[in-house]
Amino acid sequence: MSAELVQRLSLFNAHLPGDPAVFEGGSTVRGWANKHSDRDWYAILPAVDEPHASDVRRVPCGAAPGWAYRLPVVTADGVVDTQIWSATQVECLVAAMDLERLHGGVAAGELSNAEVDFLGRLWHGRAISGEPEVASWQRRLHESAAPQVMAARCLRLADNAIDDAVGQWEADDIRSATLAASRAYGFAVDAVLATAGEFSFSSKWRVRRIEHVRPSQFTVDDYWAVETMRDYHDDPQAWVERVLITCQTIAASIEL
């Protein structure tokens, strides 16, 4: 671990462990990076104090208490966007990935987009410091019901978009219904991907995730036909209806 990273992490914890848990996540780890891709690091510290530095930003949490932080860390390869999470926050996130809570309707705080991304990055992350601790967090996440909980979250979002689409469709607002149906389909696809440990609030790498997972519910070409609205202009209303039906069929295929 570089002296710069140690110095930056010390802003959040004056008694930094000798080998703090830090992992890299995102496109660089997945093999999807290009020359413009950023690198993303995540530190999990035993305790996190409010830092006093002008370049530190708060990261909103939902299920975890408080907020995480992000700051730039200068390395030999450039600036790395680094997020700082406390072990207590990560403990809360892992605890929320629970099947009994999911089916029992126990209201865990709604996950923020940053939390979804953090868990997705942790799932596939590569330790750069504190490897045993990173591996331990990963093992707990992999053994949790994260795939089902994340899939259920995506299906709830899909349901909301379907409601929007149907209301707009019934009001003859087909263009708005089209956008809502597209959104619903994206969430339904994300639900399928979540069952394979692919979580992200962003659609940025969705097609790469589909290529990686190769789900049984649809092919990459099926997905691409909807995403690019291949036969939309033949009959927009029929397209919206077909997409919404597909969303239901996908939901029926996901065991939660």
Place this chain on the structure above:
Amino acid sequence: MTVYQRDLRARVRRVGGLLYLALDDQDIVLEGVAEFIWHRLGHRATVETLIEAVAEEYDVAGPEVAADVAEVVDDLVATGFVQVRGER
């Protein structure tokens, strides 16, 4: 002949192998033939075409099958999970 199709707003979940549908204040659980029929109603269909599909899928036939399919469709319509989409 009446044409039917799923209601697009129904919320769908699969838990423990069973299919749970929710719509407004209604909740139902489908399995077996009823689930098969619900899936077929992703496309517009008549009771007659559904009877043919059930007969082919389950290798059954006869008036009892027709009555069972009609009953499932009636229940799904009564609970709102399937809508009448017109006549053919």
